[in-house]
Amino acid sequence: MLAVVISCFFATPASALSIRVLEGGIPIIDPHKMVEDGMRLGNTELLREAWRHYEESVSLPDAFGKGYLELGRIYFYLSLLGTSTDSEYNLAESFARQAIERDPQNADAHHALGLILAGRGAFLDAFEELTLALHLNPTNEFLIVDLASLHLALHQPIKTIEYLEGRSHKNGWAFVVLAMAWSQQNQKGKAILNLLKARKMGYGGYWIDTMLGQFAEEFGLPLK
DSSP states (O other): OSSSSOOOOOOOOOOOOEEETTTOOOOOOOHHHEEEEEEHOOOHHHHHHHHHHHHHHHHSTTTTTTTHHHHHHHHHHHTTTOOOHHHHHHHHHHHHHHHHHHTTHHHHHHHHHHHHHHHTHHHHHHHHHHHHHHHHHTTHHHHHHHHHHHHHHHHHHHHHHHHHTTTTOOSTHHHHHHHHHHHHHOOHHHHHHHHHHHHHHHHSSSSHHHHHHHHHHHHOOOOO
């Protein structure tokens, strides 16, 4: 999931989908949905709101849970958008390493650390962590997509394609990653087809709009 194809970033309005409302008008914040919407829309405000939730939950006694994985994911997404900070890196890395110290066989903890290191630019170290995580949990689709994405940063788009092409994906982000890989291979037609597959699955927003906009400008086509 690395922005090696996308070179321009812009703000997107916050999504109301991350907040559900109970009868009586009481809002319920869904931080996981907030993370997903924040990434899909390229919205740092949503991502940082989710960050505050998970930072508080991870810090509570006896409530460590899997919040460290979400913090790692949020840091990674912020790094893709060019807005991550050193303090966020330090905090996310600290929690992920604590989780690994508690349970060295915890696939989620290695997954989180791999994302954090990738966001920091330590791609080879990230590859080791994500590979270990996949060994510990070989059926995790999100982990497979993240590992495939890392190959983009390592300038190995063929590896990305090998991981993802021909699979049944439940999340449209996998097709966005495939589009980035095909674009690196200068196969723009295949890149566009994968973006349209993602959109057909209901996945839209910043990344798809940006890439389709670039292709439309390049080819002079109305790619809607």
